[in-house]
Amino acid sequence: MDEAPITPAGYGALKARYNQLFSDERPKLVEVISWAAGNGDRSENGDYIYGRKKLREIDRELSHLSRRLKAVRVVDPAQQADHAKVWFGATVTIADEDDNQRVLTLVGEDEADASAGRISWRSPIARAMRGAAVGDLRRVELPAGAKEWEVLAIAYPA
Known part of the structure; x- marks a missing residue:
């Protein structure tokens, strides 16, 4: 493992x-x-x-x-080298085609809690967001079908 x-x-x-x-x-x-x-x-x-x-x-x-x-x-998210892109520990604001916004924090599997907006680093949406910058569009394959999300903001803890 x-x-x-x-x-x-x-x-x-x-x-x-x-x-x-x-x-x-x-x-x-x-x-x-x-x-x-x-x-x-x-x-x-x-x-x-x-x-x-x-x-x-x-x-x-x-x-x-x-x-x-x-x-x-x-992995300390504050120590990520490139805060302009989505990496482990980032808090990302995204919007879908209908302008429905979500705020997600990419965390480890042991601390994921979808109801609190903390999603596993290995989840489909997190994998799609890796390396994205503000303004990037990312397509996510979900069980209900593909969905496109735009990255609106990226933040890391201080």
């Missing part, structure tokens, strides 16, 4: 989630499981059964987060 780009904020959020699970939630759960195991019959012990199930879920998430933290490469 090639390294996936991620913003410093996105990396910080992944790391914070990992630390919270590993240092806070998991030890508390292990303590509850130990207490429940000491109460006798485990086959009918709801605290023990639920605790073991929850512990497996936490361990799966920790494993996933650990793999992601190793697979990403932190």
